[in-house]
C-alpha cells in the first residue's frame with residue numbers, strides 16, 4: 001500500500017536517464033486516457049447490467065440499487081492493491097466518484113445534509129456518496145430525519161460525535177424515536193477558519209458560529225479575540241452568510257464555506273484540538289447486508305438495579321465482541337433512568353454477534369438494533 005506521494009522532481013526521468021520528450025510523454029498520457037475512458041464506460045455498462053439483474057430479482061418489489069457493503073468492499077480493495085505513486089486516499093477518492101457516477105445511472109439518489117451549502121455536513125455527504133448524488137440542504141437535524149422518513153430523500157448524513165465536544169445528543173435522541181436505521185458512518189477532520197469581509201482581527205466585534213464550533217475554538221477565541229461577543233447560529237454556513245452582510249462580524253466555518261461565500265480566511269486552523277474530528281452517521285430505511293468489516297449500533301435500557309449496565313455488557317465481553325463506544329441518554333420515561341447507545345464491531349447477522357443479541361434481548365427490557373453498516377474507511 002502506498003501512502004506517500006513521491007516528489008516528481010526527485011524521480012529518475014527514465015530508466016536510462018535520457019531527457020524526456022514532452023510531446024511523446026503527452027502522447028502516452030493521451031493513449032492512457034483513451035483506455036481509461038473506454039474502461040470507465042465499460043464499467044458503467046456493467047453497472048447497468050447489475051441494475052437489470054436487481055430489477056428482475058426484485059420482481060416488482062422496491063429495489064436497493066445502492067449497496068454500501070459492496071462499495072465499501074471495492075474501496076478497501078482499491079487501497080489494499082494500490083502500488084502508487086498515487087496515495088491510497090487519492091485512488092479511493094477517484095473510485096468513490098466512479099462508483100457514484102455508475103450508481104447515478106442505476107438510480108439518481110438524493111441525500112440530505114445539515115445546510116446551508118458549505119457546511120461540514122455538506123462536505124461529509126459529498127465525500128461519502130460522491131458528487132453524482134444530489135445533496136439536499138435541510139435546516140436542522142430533525143428535518144434531515146423527517147426528509148428521510150417521508151421519502152423526500154433516500155438517505156441523510158447527520159453528525160453524531162465530535163472528538164472535542166463529545167456526543168451530539170439531538171442525533172442520539174432522534175435515533176431513539178425514529179424507525180430509521182444507521183446505514184453507514186464516516187469521520188472527517190474538522191479545520192475551522194475565522195472568516196470575515198474584513199482583513200484584520202482588530203475590526204471584529206462579534207464571532208458567529210454553531211455552538212459546537214464556538215466551543216471547539218474557545219481557547220483560541222479567549223486568547224485572540226477576548227473582547228468579541230460570541231453568538232450562536234443554526235450552522236456555521238449560516239454564520240458565514242451573516243458575515244457577508246456585516247464587515248464587523250466574523251464567522252467560524254470551513255475553508256469551503258469561506259470560498260463559497262467569498263469571505264477572507266483571516267486565520268486557518270483555530271480549533272483548540274489539532275485532531276478535532278467529527279463522526280457522521282448515514283441514516284436511511286435500508287437494511288445493509290454484511291460487508292465483512294462492519295459495526296453495529298445498539299440502544300439498550302439497562303435494568304434499574306445495582307450493576308444493571310454490567311449485566312448487559314457481560315455477554316458482549318464473554319463472546320469477545322469488542323465495544324467501540326458507549327453513550328448514555330436520559331430515557332425520558334422515568335426519572336434517573338438511562339438508555340445506552342453501544343457501538344460494537346461486527347454485523348448483527350455475523351455468527352459471533354447474532355447469538356449475543358438474542359441473549360441481550362432476554363436480559364434487557366429494551367434492545368433496539370439501530371443498524372449494522374460498513375465501518376468507516
Ligand SMILES: C=C(O[C@@H]1C=C(C(=O)O)C=C[C@H]1O)C(=O)O
Nearest residue numbers: 047050065066067070099102103
Ligand atoms: C453496480 C452495483 O450497484 C451500485 C454501484 C456499484 C459500483 O459501481 O461498483 C456498487 C454498488 C452499488 O451501490 C452493484 O451493486 O454491484
